[in-house]
Amino acid sequence: AGKKIVGVRSHDGSLILEGDPIETIVPEYVYFVSDGEFVKIGYTTNWQIRLATLQAANARPLVMLALFNGTQAEEFALHQRFAAHRIRPNNEWFRESWEITEYLEERGQECLLPKV
DSSP: OOEEEEEOBOTTSOBOSSSOOEEEEEOOEEEEEEOSSEEEEEEESOHHHHHHHHHHTOSSOOEEEEEEEOOHHHHHHHHHHTGGGBSSTTOSEEEOOHHHHHHHHHTGGGOOSOOO
């Protein structure tokens, strides 16, 4: 559903002392990105910018495997679930595994990416 951010500001950013608050829903996503060998499981509110940022810092081409509506808590739970496949402790990159592949297949209908 997304985070609800409520602010009372005018178009120029100054504080409005009267009137209704401006409500914005910020989408939240959990994503799986592959570099062909490893899979990153992450959280973002803007997956296009996040993918571009990751790609700029990675020598290998990255592919978005899956994108789901999700929270930071869900991302953390996935990190715990696949902890045995981490490439380093406290890292968000995991070795590709049948468990991750199976998880993505199970949630395939929920994936927000277009099917190719």
